[in-house]
Amino acid sequence: MTGPIAFYYEFSSPYAYLASERIEAIAARHGRAVDWRPFLLGIVFKRTGAGPLTTIPLKSDYSRRDIERTARLMDIPFVWPGRFPFLSVNAARLAYWVGAEKRPALSHALFRASFAEGRTLHEARVTLDVAEEFGLDRAAAEAALRDPEVKRRLADETEAAIAAGVCGAPYMIVDGEPFWGADRLEMLERWLETGGW
Amino acid sequence: MTGPIAFYYEFSSPYAYLASERIEAIAARHGRAVDWRPFLLGIVFKRTGAGPLTTIPLKSDYSRRDIERTARLMDIPFVWPGRFPFLSVNAARLAYWVGAEKRPALSHALFRASFAEGRTLHEARVTLDVAEEFGLDRAAAEAALRDPEVKRRLADETEAAIAAGVCGAPYMIVDGEPFWGADRLEMLERWLETGGW
Numbered sequence: 001m002t003g004p005i006a007f008y009y010e011f012s013s014p015y016a017y018l019a020s021e022r023i024e025a026i027a028a029r030h031g032r033a034v035d036w037r038p039f040l041l042g043i044v045f046k047r048t049g050a051g052p053l054t055t056i057p058l059k060s061d062y063s064r065r066d067i068e069r070t071a072r073l074m075d076i077p078f079v080w081p082g083r084f085p086f087l088s089v090n091a092a093r094l095a096y097w098v099g100a101e102k103r104p105a106l107s108h109a110l111f112r113a114s115f116a117e118g119r120t121l122h123e124a125r126v127t128l129d130v131a132e133e134f135g136l137d138r139a140a141a142e143a144a145l146r147d148p149e150v151k152r153r154l155a156d157e158t159e160a161a162i163a164a165g166v167c168g169a170p171y172m173i174v175d176g177e178p179f180w181g182a183d184r185l186e187m188l189e190r191w192l193e194t195g196g197w
Numbered sequence: 198m199t200g201p202i203a204f205y206y207e208f209s210s211p212y213a214y215l216a217s218e219r220i221e222a223i224a225a226r227h228g229r230a231v232d233w234r235p236f237l238l239g240i241v242f243k244r245t246g247a248g249p250l251t252t253i254p255l256k257s258d259y260s261r262r263d264i265e266r267t268a269r270l271m272d273i274p275f276v277w278p279g280r281f282p283f284l285s286v287n288a289a290r291l292a293y294w295v296g297a298e299k300r301p302a303l304s305h306a307l308f309r310a311s312f313a314e315g316r317t318l319h320e321a322r323v324t325l326d327v328a329e330e331f332g333l334d335r336a337a338a339e340a341a342l343r344d345p346e347v348k349r350r351l352a353d354e355t356e357a358a359i360a361a362g363v364c365g366a367p368y369m370i371v372d373g374e375p376f377w378g379a380d381r382l383e384m385l386e387r388w389l390e391t392g393g394w
Contacts, residue, residue: 047254049246057244058364062375072394073384167255178259183380187270197269 003175004033005188008161009107010041010169011088011095012052014067014078015182017115019170020107021076022185030192032174036103038092039161040154041169048167052085070182079118086114086122089154090145094131096153097144109134200372201230202385205358206304207238207366208285208292209249211264211275212379214312216367217304218273219382227389229371233300235289236358237351238366245364249282267379276315283311283319286351287342291328293350294341306331 005027009016027034045051053063064080071078091110095103113119113130121127124145131141144150161171165178172179172188177196179188191197202224206213224231242248250260261277268275288307292300310316310327318324321342328338341347358368362375369376369385374393376385388394 044255048256049248049253051246056246056364058241058359058362059245062362062364062377065375066377066381069394070384073387162255165255165259167253167259178262180259180263181380183378184263187267190270197266 002031004035006035006037006164006173008037008039008164008166008169008171008173011038011091011107011110011114011121012084012086013041013169014115015070016170017111018067018071018074018076018078019172019182019185020111022074023170023172024104026185026189026192029189032192034104036095036100036107037157037161038095038103038107038154039158039166039169040089040092043158044162044166044168047162050168054085077112077116079115081114081118081122082120083122086120088121090124090127091121092154093145093150094127094136094141096157097141097147097150098136106131106134106136199228201232203232203234203361203370205234205236205361205363205366205368205370208235208288208304208307208311208318209281209283210238210366211312212267213367214308215264215268215271215273215275216369216379216382217308219271220367220369221301223382223386223389226386229389231301233292233297233304234354234358235292235304235351236355236363236366237286237289240355241359241364241366244359247365251282274309274313276312278311278315278319279317280319283317285318287321287324288318290342290347290351291324291333291338293354294338294344294347295333303328303331303333 005023007023009020023034054060068078095107098106109130110121114121119126128138128141132138164173168180170182174188174192177191202220204220206217220231251257265275292304292307295303306327307318311318316323325335325338329335361370365377367379371385371389374388
């Protein structure tokens with residue numbers, strides 16, 4: 001089978017950022033495309049009872065440390081954004097609004113603004129700054145953030161992700177097999193190499 | 198540094214079982230000992246607000262699948278016990294009662310009874326069967342399960358685990374660096390090889 005890797009991600013997830021920096025190379029090595037699907041992890045948290053790792057007792061210190069050392073191990077630039085956790089709904093709306101062709105590159109720009117440059121996408125103004133630097137028309141992007149159709153698209157995509165079983169971020173599905181977490185990228189690649197076990 | 202690997206585990210955790218089958222070989226390759234420290238994950242769940250993965254919406258199906266495929270990938274026998282999740286307090290009490298020398302071997306016997314043979318350690322009777330097969334005196338083991346000192350030991354060890362930052366199972370600490378999850382064994386080994394990064 002040669003279907004795409006469905007890549008489900010939340011723009012405020014450090015682990016999703018780390019995966020976003022590697023997923024295309026993995027896909028390319030195995031002749032696959034990547035289907036970029038941002039969603040709102042907060043809606044998933046309402047179903048699972050979970051929350052951002054860095055806000056949970058005991059898990060907070062561990063997860064901050066694990067994220068930082070995983071980034072170093074993967075040799076990916078990483079800083080904490082000015083505000084964390086943060087609301088990424090504007091980023092996700094823009095990612096759908098620009099369409100499938102520009103979505104990967106815009107997603108990289110938004111992720112890197114947060115986690116390589118430390119900018120505060122929580123603020124719509126900053127998200128629009130990134131969109132403008134990316135080459136989008138600022139006024140059109142700003143209007144898109146308030147567009148009911150754009151809002152509904154993201155809500156629908158989030159529901160579709162949940163229906164597909166997405167329980168966290170990042171979450172990848174390839175040939176029907178699900179992989180949750182940046183720490184499953186090696187297993188995902190082995191699955192692609194072997195066809196499963 | 199050549200301190201031991203502190204190995205924190207919960208007897209009802211499939212991921213802890215998988216790690217228990219590999220931790221000694223990893224330690225041996227790097228001249229380390231393993232300090233076996235069972236604790237009660239349920240007490241940690243009260244602090245973190247989490248619960249057994251297989252009981253959580255969305256995460257249930259995923260985690261069952263991930264556990265089974267991870268066991269196949271690691272080439273470790275795995276079955277689901279007759280009852281899951283289950284109370285492992287009796288198993289953990291016996292593991293402290295037998296002392297540090299017998300604890301690793303008894304822990305293997307208890308883990309394998311659950312996850313290689315599918316037996317129901319939830320029942321004290323079954324836990325005592327395993328203890329007896331292991332060579333312990335059944336009456337003495339049964340008395341130990343009700344011994345206030347044994348009960349307190351496990352409670353104290355669980356509090357000590359939480360104080361050490363343990364937020365899930367399995368959880369390993371080596372040279373002050375924490376690793377949570379069977380999926381961090383490779384990272385742990387790389388840490389031992391390199392001294393960290």
